[in-house]
Amino acid sequence: MKYILIMIIFLSGCAWSKVDIGWGIASTVATAGDAYSTTQALKNPDNYEGYSLIMSKHPSNSEVYLFMGISQIATLIVAHLVPSWRPWLLGGKTVINTGCWINNERLE
Numbered sequence: 327m328k329y330i331l332i333m334i335i336f337l338s339g340c341a342w343s344k345v346d347i348g349w350g351i352a353s354t355v356a357t358a359g360d361a362y363s364t365t366q367a368l369k370n371p372d373n374y375e376g377y378s379l380i381m382s383k384h385p386s387n388s389e390v391y392l393f394m395g396i397s398q399i400a401t402l403i404v405a406h407l408v409p410s411w412r413p414w415l416l417g418g419k420t421v422i423n424t425g426c427w428i429n430n431e432r433l434e
Contacts, residue, residue, distance in 0.1 A: 342406075342412070345413070349413060350402060350405065352416070353401065353420045356419070356423035357394050359427040361391055363430035364390050364426075367430045371384050373433050398419075
């Protein structure tokens with residue numbers, strides 16, 4: 327929850343519209359949900375195998391959180407630097423991470 331509040335404070339100081347801020351928050355929540363559900367699915371290694379090109383097939387919890395955190399920060403930086411991409415980048419990442427989150431919940 328504190329990260330969402332930090333996001334709101336960070337994004338409110340930028341030239342982002344309310345819709346952009348909403349997408350930024352939604353993207354962050356979806357990424358956090360995907361990270362958490364991935365770590366829960368990893369508790370049963372027979373049921374889960376990672377598909378990331380960066381992480382190993384059976385990553386540790388810290389590896390998952392580090393990867394997801396860095397990917398979200400990078401997404402927000404690119405969205406800030408290229409405003410025309412913002413809705414597509416944040417919306418696309420929200421959809422992808424939400425889909426992964428749902429899939430991981432089915433694996434637990």
